[in-house]
Amino acid sequence: MHQTKILNWGIVSTGQIADKFCTDMPFVENAKVTAVAARKLEDAEQFAQKHNIEKVYQGYQALFDDPLIDVIYVATPHNFHFQQVYAALMANKHVLCEKPITISSKEFKTLSCLAKKKNLFLMEAMWSYFLPAVLQAKKWVEQGRIGNIKHIKADFGYAVPYEPKGRMYNPELAGGCLFDMGIYPLAIAHCFKPAPLSEVNIKVQFAKTGVDNDLVILAKANEVTLSLATSFQCRLQNAALIIGDKGYIKIPNFWRAKSCALYQLDEKIEEFNDASLGWGLNHEATQVCSAIINNQIEHAIMPHSVSLLLQQQIEQIKSLF
Known part of the structure; x- marks a missing residue:
């Protein structure tokens, strides 16, 4: 054996x-x-x-x-x-x-x-990248279910209590929402549209310690428009939307996704729920x-x-x- x-x-x-x-x-x-x-x-x-x-x-x-x-x-x-x-x-x-x-x-x-x-x-x-719900969403894209991707919207933010010496806000500990949470929206955008960023525009706010605590990124990845955000100031929607010319996919809590749904116009066509145990x-x-x-x-x-x-x-x- x-x-x-x-x-x-x-x-x-x-x-x-x-x-x-x-x-x-x-x-x-x-x-x-x-x-x-x-x-x-x-x-x-x-x-x-x-x-x-x-x-x-x-x-x-x-x-x-x-x-x-x-x-x-x-x-x-x-x-x-x-x-x-x-x-x-x-x-x-x-x-x-x-x-x-x-x-x-x-x-x-x-x-x-x-x-x-x-x-x-x-x-x-x-x-x-390894979550079944994200892999299912990728499968729908590959099958042409949403047509050509036009927009990717993703944000990840939670209100983080201000502690100047804490990991999140301390510049000496590489604090700031871009490093801490912003990598998730960037990563999910790359997952569905692997391309360098161009035409990057940002709106950023800073905590008293000088680290970023709220950030919105507008950019292009080839022909796809990206709208990404991250924040320590408030809970954002924490969802990813992969929007094509024939439909869109919504992944709630995309960073720890347990489900995703496929829409055409306003109608939900298909849904995937990950029943596996654990985080x-x-x-x-x-x-x-x-x-x-x-x-x-x-x-x-x-x-x-x-x-x-x-x-x-x-x-x-x-x-x-």
Whole structure:
């Protein structure tokens, strides 16, 4: 009988997204969360107890040096990603890193080169790209159900209480809504229309700390008009609309999508509801495991080229601040 290869995962950070990720890992058949590391030992111990994880480490290097660990999941604030991913790759570990994977295209190029040189898998954790509802929406587009795409509208925002020292508002922690939430609208636009941005116009507002806390982006991706927004000031609609000349697709809460609907004029023609359990992070983790087991160092759905492009788009937009 062919035995399924099990990959041992090590988790960097015990924050909210790491918690959701580990909650979903039991739905991934060829993965086991074996270790967790945090700056404070008690945080790692509490997290390990909650998620039934055998090993705990204080500090991250000890985790990277553990010979039993195959894959590292990095879920710290994004300004720490570069050094942690770099250290994990240097320790010969495959890496899945939360988005944005770095805070500059230069940093990402360094990591991409290192991963390729060491023949290791590296991917930005763009979980939205792997969600069944988003894949269904893409299928409708490919089938010509909405005709030629004319507009993509997407926004993602939540009212975030103002804490000058907190991760969201602190410029030293690469704060601001573009880095934190804005990557999602940019990524979903690229998912349905992979093209560079042109004719970029922005309306931006800033918090007292100087970071952006409300941003609207108008741009073109070839012949498609993009209307994207992100905010720390208020909850936006948090939906994506893919609008064609024959109909449109609505994806509510597109970043964690559980459903999508196909419309022609005002009539709903078809609907898809994802009945799978969990938050949805398991779809991404399953694909990462599969790619590593098949000796791939990039994933076709979220290759290095897309991560680099998103970094360049963020820089392009920031240059207009």
